[in-house]
Amino acid sequence: MQLYNTLSAKEREKLIEEAGKDRLTISFYKYAHIGNPKIFRNHLFVHWNQLDVLGRIYVANEGINAQLSVPAENFDSFKAHLDSITFLENVRLNIAIEQDNKSFLKLKVKVRHKIVADGLNDxxxxxxxxxxxxxxxxxxxxxxxxxxxxxxxxxxxxxxxxxxxxxxxxxxxxxxxxxxxxxxxxxxxxxxxxxxxxxxxxxxxxxxxxxxxxxxxxxxxxxxxxxxxxxxxxxxxELENKFKGKNFVFDHRRGERISEEVIANCHQCGKPCDTHVNCANEACHLLFIQCEECAKAMDDCCSDECKEIHALPFEEQKRLRKGKVDSNKIFKKGRSPVLKFKK
Missing domain, CATH: 3.40.250.10 (Rhodanese-like domain)
Incomplete structure (x- = not known):
């Protein structure tokens, strides 16, 4: 029984392009007592994999937190499966404001201690x-x-x-x-x-x-x-919208535009900009805000050092990364001295 991804992100991206069919980006959560999260995780993976669901789903004893992409033509089947699970029947589904067929490229259903890392003793x-x-x-x-x-x-x-x-x-x-x-x-x-x-x-x-x-x-x-x-x-x-700017989302889109105001700035040159990117140097992967002009000038990197590394042959980049375990230290989410215009 297949309980893991067999395709790479690039292979899946190609299949999505070839299919040419619309997908829906959806998120939902539910706090509920799950006796055996591992069994529940496997149950979800088997059924959702058959429906070509992709996404990042966390399952724990306290419930489920899901962000996913489902083919529009399979939505009814997906919803029917959710409704067949007692505590997920009629769960509120947040459907993305801006759709992107490539918001997720793999199906990852993971068992975690908690569905949100809150550090609390419940x-x-x-x-x-x-x-x-x-x-x-x-x-x-x-x-x-x-x-x-x-x-x-x-x-x-x-x-x-x-x-x-x-x-x-x-x-x-x-x-x-x-x-x-x-x-x-x-x-x-x-x-x-x-x-x-x-x-x-x-x-x-x-x-x-x-x-x-x-x-x-x-x-x-x-x-x-x-x-x-x-x-x-x-x-x-038809209410007044009191939200200004973009809503950050945790998928490949990185943001949904809610209003036309741009309230942030490029972290490299300071001009108005609210586009999040990850540094193209895989050993860095820093999340930061970068405008199109800086992206072109910096080869999609956050610093001159990363730009030099990114220009190296791929095998050389892999050699430099070998043996280094930085984990989330490389995902500083904009906390870096190389970003001169970080607020």
Missing amino acids: DTFDVTNKGIHVGAKEFNELIEDPETVLVDMRNHYESEIGHFENAITPDVDTFRDSLDIIEKDLAEHKEDKKLVMYCTGGIRCEKASAYYKHKGFKNVYQLEGGIIEYTRQVKDQ
């Missing part, structure tokens, strides 16, 4: 005692209230290219970093202010809202479905 508080979920209309009204504190629960490289007006945007690298910082900064407002949170699709706020209620915040709200669902409701209900 046994110390009631994770089901969550904040109040609000839609776009009520969210817009709440953030106009002077008694509201609006907090972006995403990381610095996400909020840099897009965020809601007047939101607090913590300068953090990870979700777990933001939790204690926000509690400390808002400690004096636990009882007198409305704490309103948002994130990409809602999953981070789901856990954070329960955590902050446990920490003594009395009025906790979260944007239902995150920025993705907010954008859809704003369009469908």
